[in-house]
Amino acid sequence: MPQRATIKTIAKAVGVAVNTVSLALQDSSLVASGTKQRVLEEAARQGYQRDVLAQALRSGRSHTIALVFGDVANPLFAMKIKLLSQAFRMHDYQVFILDTDENPQQELAAMRVATQRKADGVVVCPCQQGREALELLHRAQIPCLLLGREFDTLAEDTVVWDDREGGRLATRHLLGLGCRRILHLTARGDISSARQRRLGYEDALGEAGLAVEEGLIREVSPLGEGVTEALQAVTTPFDGVFAFNDLLAWQAMSRVPDLPFVGFDHIRAQICVPVSMPSIAADVRAEAALAVELLLARMADSQRPPERHVLPVRLVEAGK
Amino acid sequence: MPQRATIKTIAKAVGVAVNTVSLALQDSSLVASGTKQRVLEEAARQGYQRDVLAQALRSGRSHTIALVFGDVANPLFAMKIKLLSQAFRMHDYQVFILDTDENPQQELAAMRVATQRKADGVVVCPCQQGREALELLHRAQIPCLLLGREFDTLAEDTVVWDDREGGRLATRHLLGLGCRRILHLTARGDISSARQRRLGYEDALGEAGLAVEEGLIREVSPLGEGVTEALQAVTTPFDGVFAFNDLLAWQAMSRVPDLPFVGFDHIRAQICVPVSMPSIAADVRAEAALAVELLLARMADSQRPPERHVLPVRLVEAGK
DNA sequence: CTTGAAAATAGGAACGTTCCTATTGGCTGG
DNA sequence: CCAGCCAATAGGAACGTTCCTATTTTCAAG
Secondary structure, X not given: OOOOOXXXXXXXXXXXXXXXXXXXXXXXXXXXXXXXXXXXXXXXXXXXXXXXXXXXXXXXXXXXXXXXXXXXXXXXXXXXXXXXXXXXXXXXXXXXXXXXXXXXXXXXXXXXXXXXXXOOEEEEOOOOOOOHHHHHHHHOOOOEEEEOOOOOOOOOEEEEEOHHHHHHHHHHHHHHOXXXXXXXXXXXXXXXXXXXXXXXXXXXHHHOOOOOOHXXXXXXXXXXXXXXXXXXXOOOOOOEEEEOOHHHHHHHHOOOOOOOEEEEOOHHXXXXXXXXXXXXXXXXXXXXXXXXXHHHHHHHOOOOOOOEEEXXXXXXXXXX | OOOOOOHHHHHHHHOOOHHHHHHHHOOOOOOOHHHHHHHHHHHXXXXXXXXXXXXXXXXXXXXXXXXXXXOOOOHHHHHHHHHHHHHHHHOOOEEEEXXXXXOHHHHHHHHHHHHHOOOOEEEEOOOOOOOHHHHHHHHOOOOEEEEOOOOOOOOOEEEEEOHHHHHHHHHHHHHHOOOOOEEEEEEOOOOHHXXXXXXXXXXXXXXXXXXXXXXXXXXXXXXXXXXXXXXXXXXXXXXEEEEOOHHHHHHHHOOOOOOOEEOOOOHHHOOOOOOXXXXXXXXXXXXXXXXXXXXXXXXXXXXXXXXXXXXXXXXXXXXX
């Protein structure tokens, strides 16, 4: 019955103090290179694996980042998660994912988990109206980055798409096709991106000299629940649809075919779907890279003033 | 400068030993209900949050489950992750997700992370040919459940779909449409599900008195890379396609339209895509529930003999 | 009252690290 | 030849829990 390898067992085997082993494993310059080598060899021989929990408890750093998203099953989020995980892993941070179901209560719970698990940082795409969840992190002194959605007051680093411009591009595209009564499917819950996309929609209508009709704006869950019901409830006729995101658009398409649609997020780029629908896209890889860079920078220096980055968007036409 | 609330600060405030506080917080019957109440009140007052890391270090149980999957961005996996997370959270287990990119090396690394983080259990959809990664868990005495893919020797609890039957159903469907030269896009890497689906394909061809043509079976990455190249390399003519999964099928469809296709996994059920393609489905909710139940049972009693569950599959026709 | 056991609480070690403060040995300079 | 210093190592406390083993209190029975 071989007992688990710890710095203690290594220390005993090499004939040196635990402290020396600890330092050697950290590749500290304080320990002689000969001893260092012997320690490393013995560690390898015993199949030593550092106990990250003990390390975290003592050092206060867990080498862990929490990712808080509304819907892991949304391919855009899934891709962001994938990219963020990879990048953070490169920097020796393990990632754990918290799915909030776009529910503010669950978001709060997620933050509690993040603080309990002593996350070194958090990336969140918030579904809260208020800053309650963020305050929780603030009190625990955990650096936080907002991804994809933001708040009016810039209190943390933020990376968002140019949602308003996206809304304009999408709507102009439909106007260009001759649509005059464009239905806008927006997301419930006072999400910044939804608000901005809608403003862009209104901008474009204004440019074209068209009035905004409340009857042509419908709110549904960002998860895509209740789309068909919402469509049935539309009494005014319409000749085109601009949806908050591709998931909503697709769901609507199966109900209202043969109308021009524009979506958002360009999910097709992540998951190759044989559906040809124009959508608004941004560079997700660049977005993830930027997010990681910013969060790591903040973790290194909490005094930096928060930065806000807006990524350019483009309309991807139906062809591809 | 209010210092962090710990059982020690609570103990001091209530005027009782740390031990008593610890027990009270665990709702132990050893501590008098009066004291218990006073402790809980003080804990709430101080905004106490248990340090899960310290708890894990001391108790050996981290209240954590690792989910190891090949591709988080695949909607089927994403949905399984979502369901598993929810269910485990109900039982007070936090989940962390490890994406292996269908790469055996990364799978091994993921297992190392799981052991380092002292996961109480692991759910894995393995991409390894060998049992190396599983041995790692075995040595660390971490219960493990195989989900979606399996090995010949039943050493751990297993939940899989009836892949072979799925292959038969899919192929029979194409045969029923009059196809006689069916291309099969299978997954590289000796994955059990791919093997079984292919066997089913061969079964069905046999039933119809058709020979298996090697030229009509093409291997591609399970991630869907290189599908178009693989299609271009097919020299034999074909009149229908059965793909290892929907992602591959969709990707192929954009290259080879106007042929009957059958996919696998019925992703459309998770993410509402306006693409009408027959696919093989199983009850994902039941699958997740079963997986959770089995893993929890094993965590409670490691001596139980391993169980193997095969979920029935059905063909979902194009209409829906 | 005293006794004994059960109920309630206390005290300290332990989990595996890291951090802080010694202690040792060897070497240089005057 | 010794003060002084630097490099290398050692020792022990600490992180916040839980676990194991005492100790005290309570209270019914004799």
